[in-house]
Amino acid sequence: MLRFLLVRLLRALLTVLGCATLAFFVLRLSGDPLVALLPTDSPAELLERYRVLWGLDRPLPEQYLRYLLALARGDFGRSLVDGRDALGLVIERAGATLQLGGTVFALAILIGVPAGTVAALRRGRPSDYLTMSAAIFGYAMPNFFLGLLLILLFAMQLRLLPSSGYGTPAHLVMPAITLGTAVAAKLARFVRTSVLDVLGQPYVRTAHGKRLGSLAVIVRHVFPNAAIPVITFLGFELGLMIGGAVVTENVFGWPGIGQLLVVSVARRDLAVVQTVVMVIAVSVVSANLAVDLAYGWIDPRVRVAGGRHAG
Amino acid sequence: MPADLRLAARLALPARRPAPLVVLSAALFLGLVLLAAAGADLLAPHGFAEQHLDARLQPPWLAGGTTDYLLGTDTLGRDILSRILFGARTSILVAVGGTGFGFLLGTSLGFAAAHWRGWCEEAVMMLVDMQAALPTLVLALAVLAFLGNSLPLLILLVGLDGWERYARLTRGMVLSARESGYVLSMRIVGAPAWRIHLLHILPNIAGALIVQATLNFPHTILLEAALSFFGLGVQPPATSLGQMLGLGRAYLINAWWIAVFPGSVIFLTTLSMCLVGDWLRDRLDPTLAREPGAGRP
Numbered sequence: 001m002l003r004f005l006l007v008r009l010l011r012a013l014l015t016v017l018g019c020a021t022l023a024f025f026v027l028r029l030s031g032d033p034l035v036a037l038l039p040t041d042s043p044a045e046l047l048e049r050y051r052v053l054w055g056l057d058r059p060l061p062e063q064y065l066r067y068l069l070a071l072a073r074g075d076f077g078r079s080l081v082d083g084r085d086a087l088g089l090v091i092e093r094a095g096a097t098l099q100l101g102g103t104v105f106a107l108a109i110l111i112g113v114p115a116g117t118v119a120a121l122r123r124g125r126p127s128d129y130l131t132m133s134a135a136i137f138g139y140a141m142p143n144f145f146l147g148l149l150l151i152l153l154f155a156m157q158l159r160l161l162p163s164s165g166y167g168t169p170a171h172l173v174m175p176a177i178t179l180g181t182a183v184a185a186k187l188a189r190f191v192r193t194s195v196l197d198v199l200g201q202p203y204v205r206t207a208h209g210k211r212l213g214s215l216a217v218i219v220r221h222v223f224p225n226a227a228i229p230v231i232t233f234l235g236f237e238l239g240l241m242i243g244g245a246v247v248t249e250n251v252f253g254w255p256g257i258g259q260l261l262v263v264s265v266a267r268r269d270l271a272v273v274q275t276v277v278m279v280i281a282v283s284v285v286s287a288n289l290a291v292d293l294a295y296g297w298i299d300p301r302v303r304v305a306g307g308r309h310a311g
Numbered sequence: 312m313p314a315d316l317r318l319a320a321r322l323a324l325p326a327r328r329p330a331p332l333v334v335l336s337a338a339l340f341l342g343l344v345l346l347a348a349a350g351a352d353l354l355a356p357h358g359f360a361e362q363h364l365d366a367r368l369q370p371p372w373l374a375g376g377t378t379d380y381l382l383g384t385d386t387l388g389r390d391i392l393s394r395i396l397f398g399a400r401t402s403i404l405v406a407v408g409g410t411g412f413g414f415l416l417g418t419s420l421g422f423a424a425a426h427w428r429g430w431c432e433e434a435v436m437m438l439v440d441m442q443a444a445l446p447t448l449v450l451a452l453a454v455l456a457f458l459g460n461s462l463p464l465l466i467l468l469v470g471l472d473g474w475e476r477y478a479r480l481t482r483g484m485v486l487s488a489r490e491s492g493y494v495l496s497m498r499i500v501g502a503p504a505w506r507i508h509l510l511h512i513l514p515n516i517a518g519a520l521i522v523q524a525t526l527n528f529p530h531t532i533l534l535e536a537a538l539s540f541f542g543l544g545v546q547p548p549a550t551s552l553g554q555m556l557g558l559g560r561a562y563l564i565n566a567w568w569i570a571v572f573p574g575s576v577i578f579l580t581t582l583s584m585c586l587v588g589d590w591l592r593d594r595l596d597p598t599l600a601r602e603p604g605a606g607r608p
Binding site: 011014015016018019022023026027136137139140141142144145148149151152156236239240242243246247250251261262265266268273276277280281284285288 | 437438440441443444445446447448449450452453454456457529533536537540541553556557560563564567570571574575577578581582584585586589
């Protein structure tokens, strides 16, 4: 178990390092941030002064090493726009994103798990077709389009909800529905597949054969086994959900990390973009690591195999 | 179904039942979109960048407009219908190109990982982990804003979305195919590795890969649309469906048609693709649906 843990931990660290490297080189090679930042008619000596100030005059490998050393000390650099600590800026925005993300996750689980289970248990009946049709609609709906439709209906026609902003529960409703629909739909489809898979297993037939009531079979045998792939799926889904959150936050003016990313990208604020990328990479990698560890804990076979891509 | 039936043979098997009406209409709709996009030059009543400043913000025909502009016009008096036709062409071009690129990249890396094992496999799986940890949208936003955009770059970035799924799927399937009887007997008669992989394993796993591509295609369309929505995708005067939606967002109150029509086309296209993809999956590869983490649901 210790070996399994160490291997997973090392892989996670390497992945994060890889992401940091990728972000660093892609952003450095893609143009001079000072050109975008300073007015076009700035004198050359001013440009030069800023270049020295931000360390952009050094050779690339040196910049890279400095960046990694600073990262190791927990120093993510300063915003090129207002000189504030980049990590602090990101953390300031993290609360709003976590609030949205947590609501969406809860919403998705509350809707997706029962819907998928019912569809699987009633396979081929009208309730299965109904839930799965709803799911495919939610799955195919672009979140930015759904967001605009909701604004059109609830904010402009009915005037029930604020079209953008942050603070009250009413502000949370539309972003949560926009982002939650897709996640709940995917989850419902996945839960249905997992439950159907487990229902076909010999041990479920045995349990039925032992004349256990069908509710008991579902609770004791189907759920725990179907839960394993579903947990893995939720871990994988986090990355896609963050992508969706970037769009949703911008449609609804939600002051989270996604909005910060788009604003900083437009301003070419190198340090902040890099920090956002790192924070996202670290959260996705930790989520997957946690899923892997949970998986190894639930399913002893994974531990023995050394845990290569349990999913 | 025996594992070594070729894809063509599997497709030619008589269906247990004909495709449901929903799937047929979805396929029909996709065909229509493709035709409309390909024939945009002939079909469009106006040019996509043609401005009619005297006919700004005309409502659609059935909502009080004229038959000159069936789906209305935008703030510069450009015909929405014509822009949808040309925009669909760009969106489809990017999505098809991106899917093709991701498919080739992922499949080749998956084959390489399964064939050479060792450090090559480690390196590929490392890249897969990295791709999974960095949402493509985030990466693409940063790259497009800093590198400036061009159509080829956009296609490459959109293609990055999903390559890791093909790689993971290919590696798994190649590894299990290597243990099967037909590959062992090929090896015994001395067939070279490339021949076994290209001519024997690839046709056998092609079904599952095509299903994966079908299921991934909607993601690709949505990614392009999202990037263009932020104004980082296709640049004016060229247009795409996502870009139209992004521009229409500011005029929702008094001109809903600018955003709603292109949005509906995106939605119906991805929906049709999902329906066809699901049907193909059930039809071609019944085992894929049961493999957690493989075919994305």
